[in-house]
Amino acid sequence: MNVEEGEKRGDDDVTIVPTGCCHDCGGRCVLRAHVKNGRIIRLETDIGEEPQIRACLRGRAYRQRVYHPDRLKYPMRRTGNRGDGKFERICWDEALDEVAAKLKEIRNTYGNSSILFLPGSGNQGMLHGPIPVGLMLQQFGGFTRFWGGVSYEGALFASMATYGTIRTGNSRDDLLNSRFIIMWGWNPANTIWDPETNLYLARAREKGIKIVSIDPRFTDSAAIFADQWIPIRPGTDTAMLIAMAYVVITENLYDKAFVEKYTVGFDKYKDYVLGIEDDEPKTPKWAESITTVPAGVIKELAREYAIQKPAALIAGWGPARTAMGEQYSRAANVLTAITGNIGINGGYAAGFMRAYSSREMKYIRPQDSEKPRDKSKGIPSGNPVEDGALPRKDSLYKLTGGTNSTSARMHYTKVYDAIIKGRSGGYPSDLKMAYIVGSNCINQYPNTNYGVKALKTLDFIVVHEQFMTATAKFADILLPVNTFMERNDIAPPWLGSPYYIYLNKAIDSLYESKSDLEICRELSKRIDVPQGFFEMSEDDILRLFTSKREDIEDYDKMKRDGVLKIKLTEPIVSFKDQIRDPENNPFPTLSGKIEINCDHLAEMENARIPSIPKYLSHDEHYDAPKSAEYPLQLLTTHFKTRAHSTWHNIPWMQETEPHAVWINSVDAENRGIRGGDMVDVFNERGRIRIPAKVTERIMPGVVNVSQGAWYDPDEEGVDKGGCANVLTKDDKSPGGAVQVNSALVQVEPSPKD
Ligand SMILES: Nc1nc2c(c(=O)[nH]1)N[C@H]1C(S)=C(S)[C@@H](COP(=O)(O)OP(=O)(O)OC[C@H]3O[C@@H](n4cnc5c(=O)[nH]c(N)nc54)[C@H](O)[C@@H]3O)O[C@H]1N2
Ligand SMILES: Nc1nc2c(c(=O)[nH]1)N[C@H]1C(S)=C(S)[C@@H](COP(=O)(O)OP(=O)(O)OC[C@H]3O[C@@H](n4cnc5c(=O)[nH]c(N)nc54)[C@H](O)[C@@H]3O)O[C@H]1N2
Ligand code: SF4
Ligand SMILES: [Mo]
Numbered sequence: 001m002n003v004e005e006g007e008k009r010g011d012d013d014v015t016i017v018p019t020g021c022c023h024d025c026g027g028r029c030v031l032r033a034h035v036k037n038g039r040i041i042r043l044e045t046d047i048g049e050e051p052q053i054r055a056c057l058r059g060r061a062y063r064q065r066v067y068h069p070d071r072l073k074y075p076m077r078r079t080g081n082r083g084d085g086k087f088e089r090i091c092w093d094e095a096l097d098e099v100a101a102k103l104k105e106i107r108n109t110y111g112n113s114s115i116l117f118l119p120g121s122g123n124q125g126m127l128h129g130p131i132p133v134g135l136m137l138q139q140f141g142g143f144t145r146f147w148g149g150v151s152y153e154g155a156l157f158a159s160m161a162t163y164g165t166i167r168t169g170n171s172r173d174d175l176l177n178s179r180f181i182i183m184w185g186w187n188p189a190n191t192i193w194d195p196e197t198n199l200y201l202a203r204a205r206e207k208g209i210k211i212v213s214i215d216p217r218f219t220d221s222a223a224i225f226a227d228q229w230i231p232i233r234p235g236t237d238t239a240m241l242i243a244m245a246y247v248v249i250t251e252n253l254y255d256k257a258f259v260e261k262y263t264v265g266f267d268k269y270k271d272y273v274l275g276i277e278d279d280e281p282k283t284p285k286w287a288e289s290i291t292t293v294p295a296g297v298i299k300e301l302a303r304e305y306a307i308q309k310p311a312a313l314i315a316g317w318g319p320a321r322t323a324m325g326e327q328y329s330r331a332a333n334v335l336t337a338i339t340g341n342i343g344i345n346g347g348y349a350a351g352f353m354r355a356y357s358s359r360e361m362k363y364i365r366p367q368d369s370e371k372p373r374d375k376s377k378g379i380p381s382g383n384p385v386e387d388g389a390l391p392r393k394d395s396l397y398k399l400t401g402g403t404n405s406t407s408a409r410m411h412y413t414k415v416y417d418a419i420i421k422g423r424s425g426g427y428p429s430d431l432k433m434a435y436i437v438g439s440n441c442i443n444q445y446p447n448t449n450y451g452v453k454a455l456k457t458l459d460f461i462v463v464h465e466q467f468m469t470a471t472a473k474f475a476d477i478l479l480p481v482n483t484f485m486e487r488n489d490i491a492p493p494w495l496g497s498p499y500y501i502y503l504n505k506a507i508d509s510l511y512e513s514k515s516d517l518e519i520c521r522e523l524s525k526r527i528d529v530p531q532g533f534f535e536m537s538e539d540d541i542l543r544l545f546t547s548k549r550e551d552i553e554d555y556d557k558m559k560r561d562g563v564l565k566i567k568l569t570e571p572i573v574s575f576k577d578q579i580r581d582p583e584n585n586p587f588p589t590l591s592g593k594i595e596i597n598c599d600h601l602a603e604m605e606n607a608r609i610p611s612i613p614k615y616l617s618h619d620e621h622y623d624a625p626k627s628a629e630y631p632l633q634l635l636t637t638h639f640k641t642r643a644h645s646t647w648h649n650i651p652w653m654q655e656t657e658p659h660a661v662w663i664n665s666v667d668a669e670n671r672g673i674r675g676g677d678m679v680d681v682f683n684e685r686g687r688i689r690i691p692a693k694v695t696e697r698i699m700p701g702v703v704n705v706s707q708g709a710w711y712d713p714d715e716e717g718v719d720k721g722g723c724a725n726v727l728t729k730d731d732k733s734p735g736g737a738v739q740v741n742s743a744l745v746q747v748e749p750s751p752k753d
Pocket of ligand 4: 024150151152
């Protein structure tokens with residue numbers, strides 16, 4: 001559709017174009033752009049049938065992003081040092097010729113593995129963003145990239161180990177069938193987690209269903225939905241979940257028939273929980289000393305959860321984004337299993353929690369699939385650089401889906417180290433250039449100061465961007481990209497609600513910006529990449545991409561309507577068939593059952609990746625030696641006014657709530673800090689300077705700097721922007737979680753100028 005075909009509003013010359021919002025923001029929502037004389041004058045959201053896919057505050061402010069005066073307007077070449085932000089305007093031909101020449105020169109001299117591709121989450125549509133760039137670079141001979149989903153790797157690893165799949169969630173309407181809901185490290189009032197989540201939580205509350213929030217912060221979700229808030233010391237959730245298992249087992253509240261029929265490894269876990277394995281019974285008292293949660297509260301919660309069946313334990317990804325993150329997710333999954341809360345309406349299996357995806361509707365055990373693959377001999381890949389590489393020993397390579405297990409990639413947290421050390425540091429390649437698309441890596445990867453050093457060593461950097469981000473300032477060639485209002489795309493849901501949004505182009509590309517696809521169209525010719533795909537129209541490609549999705553019956557209608565809501569006759573409940581008819585529906589694990597004990601993990605022979613969930617400490621934990629110098633635990637949560645670093649520069653968002661470090665009044669008082677004072681938050685990795693928000697909404701000993709504020713260092717290297725990743729560690733959990741919620745820091749009043 002184009003503007004001319006859009007719906008006319010009354011008798012004035014306004015056309016309403018059905019489009020949407022589609023960053024990596026927890027949602028993906030309907031927007032209706034009111035266009036007058038080629039300009040969007042108003043944005044409204046879904047006014048269609050229930051369930052409405054309503055935009056949040058960020059989507060509704062999107063005009064300020066599209067028409068922001070700082071949009072990148074034309075291609076540029078760097079004139080200052082990397083990071084300084086000094087550029088000169090050049091024309092598209094010059095820019096693309098230079099990128100093409102560099103790509104060829106670097107490939108011909110060092111090979112394709114020296115090309116580092118850094119795709120980010122900026123655009124979540126099926127067509128634009130990093131997708132065309134990846135396809136182009138594959139045909140150019142390939143590239144090196146990272147493994148590890150920054151959002152969820154801990155939860156994913158645990159989901160695969162326990163259930164063999166990431167489709168473990170129920171649709172949100174099923175929450176109304178629960179008798180008890182636990183929001184564990186989960187704050188959807190801010191993070192959305194699919195647009196209808198908050199509506200159903202509100203209805204659950206209205207229905208009188210008890211909701212508990214377990215979080216070091218009194219979140220907006222706790223304030224709005226919860227009957228009870230249980231503050232917990234960060235990174236200790238595993239201990240509490242194991243102590244809950246202790247209560248459930250010792251008080252005979254567990255579901256013996258379920259355990260017997262559907263799980264393997266219960267006895268081994270029981271031996272650990274009861275202390276038979278290691279002489280340490282994991283009692284609520286034991287957990288109290290670790291978590292700070294009173295033993296009585298743990299006992300009560302365990303009993304309520306086990307008795308009030310069906311109950312939904314929603315185990316958020318935040319607590320899993322820690323140095324032993326997968327143990328928390330494993331322990332949560334196992335608790336849902338031993339209480340028999342899986343595969344039933346109103347229950348919830350925790351896990352990765354995807355509910356709906358037309359590509360993953362069937363569960364098949366890897367060994368029962370039509371083409372079982374022995375990946376131990378090499379993993380096939382469309383990327384020639386990694387085709388046939390052996391699997392990593394720390395990966396669940398025998399299972400289908402989940403992370404790519406290839407050893408040809410470095411972990412997300414190790415990109416900077418790999419740039420600096422290359423093969424001599426044990427990494428798969430020596431990197432010479434970076435191709436960065438839709439990513440603000442300097443801001444969003446852990447250990448920003450190390451990243452600054454690393455990006456300065458590369459021979460060449462090209463960035464596709466909409467704004468002059470911290471990362472864009474490192475580009476040698478910076479290419480201006482349009483927004484989803486200026487092109488066509490399709491948004492699948494963020495996690496798994498049954499709908500698609502067709503993002504119709506509402507206005508022409510502003511200034512000289514182009515879509516990532518258009519850039520690839522022109523660049524691919526210059527680097528001799530076959531044209532086929534790049535010559536196709538946006539719609540032909542989208543039709544091709546969606547052709548195997550049986551749930552899209554009428555592509556043209558979806559495009560016209562702007563949204564396709566898939567009608568379900570009943571709520572989605574993951575593993576319903578596995579529970580109803582286990583003989584014919586094994587779990588997609590190697591054993592065909594829920595793996596409380598996982599042999600695939602045991603084969604890794606790594607005491608830090610135990611085959612049953614265990615509570616383990618680490619060197620950025622509250623009890624680590626380092627805590628003597630840096631006594632506060634830092635959380636770097638997702639902020640309501642941004643999606644990561646996106647929207648940070650939008651005035652309406654900044655007015656809503658300014659960026660600040662949350663600190664408890666006890667910790668503030670001890671340091672002579674009052675609300676609104678400028679403070680330094682620091683550790684051995686770096687220092688940021690921002691205002692303090694002194695509040696009882698965060699527990700003592702913990703501070704929160706929400707991620708995504710723009711890195712803005714002064715001459716001394718102090719970040720005045722307050723970028724959380726100046727403080728986070730560039731390391732992963734044994735299973736691959738990015739540990740951005742495990743960092744020890746100190747806070748002090750900033751020096752007075
Ligand atoms: N507004 C907004 N929404 C977003 C995003 C955004 O940037 N902004 N990003 C989207 C994306 S890509 C993702 S991956 C998701 C992320 O979604 P989440 O991972 O769920 O979001 P977080 O805010 O990081 O963490 C959720 C909660 O976990 C708590 N938490 C952190 N560590 C611990 C812990 O050790 N124990 C316990 N019990 N709680 C802990 C935090 O205080 C926070 O309230 O959000 C999505 N939604
Ligand atoms: N400390 C800490 N760090 C974190 C997290 C955390 O919890 N704590 N969370 C992590 C998570 S879950 C995620 S998903 C990552 C996200 O990190 P990133 O993927 O880097 O996300 P953004 O910061 O939003 O940056 C995306 C960029 O893409 C640009 N963009 C938008 N649309 C387009 C487009 O169509 N084309 C192109 N070329 N560019 C576009 C935007 O302008 C923006 O600058 O951050 C991670 N970083
Ligand atoms: S930012 Fe996300 S949740 Fe908000 S309107 Fe856009 S797509 Fe929806
Ligand atoms: Mo994410």
